[in-house]
Amino acid sequence: MNVKERIIGELDCLHIPGDKNGAAVVLLHGYGANAQDLFPLHKAIETYPGTHWFFPQGPLELGKYGNFTSRAWFPLGVADSILQAVETGNWTKVASLNPKGLDTARGLLVQFLKEIGIPYSKVILGGFSQGAMLALDTFLTLEEKPLGLTILSGTVLKENKWVELAAHKSGFQFIQSHGMVDDLLPFAAAKRLEALLFSAGLKGEFVQFPGGHDIPEVVIRKVSNYIMSRNYNAPK
16 A cells, blocks of 8 residues: 655645546544544545545644644634533534634645645545534535535534535535534534534435444444445446
């Protein structure tokens, strides 16, 4: 396997090259992880031959622990609000937040997507946790539609703005997953996000599982099915 460590735009990334005209899967890690965290998924998730894989790394360095460097896409300024929402069951305050640094992170990701050399219409964009929030915000902001969108254990932010933007993506098919006992980003908030997208006319599958903040085998299977259903590079 040919894995390349690259700097694309201003982001470090791990890249598994595909064919010259191949599509791409771009997956964004969560808060406190790094590009290596989701990298094993390239072996677990099924794609058509010739697909590129990109695992960009968040620009913020949180600290080093031996050989591990903890990264983030934007500061976790929503922590106190999330804790309060978990305790009260009221997610309204968190849903209205535009976290500091999110717009900057989105700009870096947009630049990255422009420079990978693959049309956005052939990109399956996704992420886990904080990476899912950034992937969704980018998807909603860009006028062009990607090939696919995976939202793994994300949550709702910028609710009014996302409602406005989602109206322009009516009919788009996505996949979303969330653990029913997630103690970091509660299940109820994920369902609120699902309702937001569905009410705007998007179509998708919500994969719930009896677990926490994780990507279990059932999600991997469902994401594989979703990616293959996009029919890119399909064998003749």
